[in-house]
Amino acid sequence: xxxxxxxxRRPGAPDTRAAILAAARQHFAAQGFRRTTIRxxxxxxxxxxxxxxxxxxxxxxxxVAALELPIDPRSVIGPALAGGIDGAAERLLTVFLGVWDDPxxxxxxxxVVRSALEPEGQRLIREGFLPxxxxxxxxxxxxxxxxRRMPLVASQIFGLILVRxxxxxxxxxxxxxxxxxxxxxxxxxxxxxxxLP
Amino acid sequence: xxxxxxxxRRPGAPDTRAAILAAARQHFAAQGFRRTTIRxxxxxxxxxxxxxxxxxxxxxxxxVAALELPIDPRSVIGPALAGGIDGAAERLLTVFLGVWDDPxxxxxxxxVVRSALEPEGQRLIREGFLPxxxxxxxxxxxxxxxxRRMPLVASQIFGLILVRxxxxxxxxxxxxxxxxxxxxxxxxxxxxxxxLP
Numbered sequence: 001x002x003x004x005x006x007x008x009r010r011p012g013a014p015d016t017r018a019a020i021l022a023a024a025r026q027h028f029a030a031q032g033f034r035r036t037t038i039r040x041x042x043x044x045x046x047x048x049x050x051x052x053x054x055x056x057x058x059x060x061x062x063x064v065a066a067l068e069l070p071i072d073p074r075s076v077i078g079p080a081l082a083g084g085i086d087g088a089a090e091r092l093l094t095v096f097l098g099v100w101d102d103p104x105x106x107x108x109x110x111x112v113v114r115s116a117l118e119p120e121g122q123r124l125i126r127e128g129f130l131p132x133x134x135x136x137x138x139x140x141x142x143x144x145x146x147x148r149r150m151p152l153v154a155s156q157i158f159g160l161i162l163v164r165x166x167x168x169x170x171x172x173x174x175x176x177x178x179x180x181x182x183x184x185x186x187x188x189x190x191x192x193x194x195x196l197p
Numbered sequence: 198x199x200x201x202x203x204x205x206r207r208p209g210a211p212d213t214r215a216a217i218l219a220a221a222r223q224h225f226a227a228q229g230f231r232r233t234t235i236r237x238x239x240x241x242x243x244x245x246x247x248x249x250x251x252x253x254x255x256x257x258x259x260x261v262a263a264l265e266l267p268i269d270p271r272s273v274i275g276p277a278l279a280g281g282i283d284g285a286a287e288r289l290l291t292v293f294l295g296v297w298d299d300p301x302x303x304x305x306x307x308x309v310v311r312s313a314l315e316p317e318g319q320r321l322i323r324e325g326f327l328p329x330x331x332x333x334x335x336x337x338x339x340x341x342x343x344x345r346r347m348p349l350v351a352s353q354i355f356g357l358i359l360v361r362x363x364x365x366x367x368x369x370x371x372x373x374x375x376x377x378x379x380x381x382x383x384x385x386x387x388x389x390x391x392x393l394p
Contacts, residue, residue, distance in 0.1 A: 035281050089223035151360050151369035152380060159356020163348050167323050179394045183349060187384040197376045 019045040020052055024066040025124075032127030033063060060132050067124065070108030071099055073165065077137045088141055089188035090181055096157065097177040101163055113161060130159040143192055160184060204298075217241040217249055221263040229324030231258060257329050264321065267305030268296055274334045285338055286385035287378055293354065294374040297362055310358060340389055349388040357381060359379065 023044035038059055042049040056062040064072055076099060078103040099105055109161040130150060138146035138153075163169045164180070172180070220241035222377035223235040229390055239246040253259040261269055273296060277288040296302055327347060335350075359367045361377070369377070 020272065050335040065386050066340045126366050130366060150369055152367065153364040154386070155356035155360040155369065155381070156353055157356070158355070159352035162355045162359065166317050168353065169327060169348040171325050171345055182394045183391070184352070187353070187387060190384060194380070197379045 016045070016047060016051070017055055020047060020055060020062075021066055024056075024062050027120075028063060028066055028128050029123050030125060033132050034060075034127065038062065052091055057128050063128050063132050067112060067129065068108075069112055070105045073129075074137075077133065078140065081137045082083065085141060085192060087189075088192055090185040091186045093157075093181045093188060094177070097180060100161065101177055107166065110165065113166065141192065145196055149191055153188055154193070156184065156188050174191045202203065204332075205348055208309075213242070213244060213248070217244060217252060217259075218263055223257050225260060225263055225325050226318075226320050229330050233325065236392055251335065256306065260325050260329050264309060264326065266303075266309055267302045270326075270330050271334075278334045280336045282338060282340065282389060284386075285389055287382040290304045290354075290382045290385060291374070294377060298374055303362065307362065310363065331374065338389065342393055345393055346388055353381065353382060355383055355389070 020041065023041045024036070027044070036059070038052050039049050041062070042052045045052070051061065054089055055158050056065050060074075063073070076095040077092065081088055084090060095167045100109060134150050134154065137144060138150050160172075160180075162173050164175075175183075215370045217238065220238045221233070224238050225239070233256070236246050238259070239249045242249070249259065254263050257271075261271070273292040274289065281290060297306060297389050311326055331351065332343060335347050340346055357369075357377075361369050361372075361381050372380075
């Protein structure tokens with residue numbers, strides 16, 4: 001007798017999990033990341049705050065879960081930037097292209113980008129994704145004024161997403177990952193290291 | 198007796214103009230810029246091709262009209278790049294910020310960007326805006342392989358639009374135009390001049 005297949009749904013009450021995620025998305029979008037509390041999300045979902053922690057971990061974790069990303073960006077960005085400033089842009093862009101060039105992950109990522117361009121999603125990115133995911137990574141890198149460098153790095157990376165994966169402009173859309181890194185990483189590295197005005 | 202006020206609508210039959218523009222948008226989106234002909238657009242609109250030329254000029258002009266941009270990009274991009282390669286990125290970014298920072302032009306530009314992110318709009322950008330507007334400008338600049346440099350330049354400029362004007366990420370959203378130029382123009386200049394892989 002074989003064990004029944006796990007269907008990829010975590011144990012527990014799926015309705016409760018979904019209610020917490022819906023409440024979290026609503027709070028993060030309406031109030032931004034900083035002003036959203038686990039307590040308020042729990043209240044809206046009609047559960048105890050301890051249950052939110054039990055299911056989702058920290059507020060950072062809840063935020064990443066609410067984004068419904070196909071991959072936790074902290075699992076790739078953190079290690080890429082952990083090696084220090086030398087070559088940081090090259091490592092960051094290499095893991096980034098590895099994720100985006102994966103045909104299984106691409107559709108989910110495109111969905112996230114599309115919703116990020118709607119007004120609620122814009123706030124999730126600006127007040128959630130950047131401070132909760134990108135800023136800690138930049139802080140770990142040890143550069144000065146990471147909060148001023150982060151939007152510059154984001155401008156090049158978001159623009160690359162747009163031209164390579166959404167508009168699919170050739171030859172950038174079909175260029176090998178190695179050539180993309182060789183072409184674009186020096187510009188991102190400059191944003192990490194340049195003296196700011 | 199005073200002359201009646203002009204209401205900003207050109208003389209001629211507005212329904213005919215609208216029908217031509219609708220047919221043009223449909224053709225550019227479905228077939229791309231290169232394969233769209235004035236003759237086919239005229240046929241769909243039920244008018245003589247000469248009337249399309251009379252109202253809109255060349256196919257390039259018709260394309261720009263179909264985009265319904267608040268400003269003809271060729272009127273600012275061309276002069277900025279006409280001065281040669283030295284300082285080209287700085288001049289390009291300066292006129293670009295002048296247009297986008299204008300509160301009267303911004304809403305129309307944001308509308309264009311939003312529609313550019315829908316599937317039909319993506320094709321208009323990829324097969325129309327880039328080859329009809331950006332590529333001739335890059336050719337005028339006299340750089341080698343402009344068709345390979347153009348998507349790189351576009352990636353940084355589109356990313357800047359996204360972070361400064363759509364996501365409004367601080368401090369980039371409120372930074373002075375002069376500081377944005379000082380920070381970002383050297384990266385665009387590198388895309389104009391770097392040896393390509």
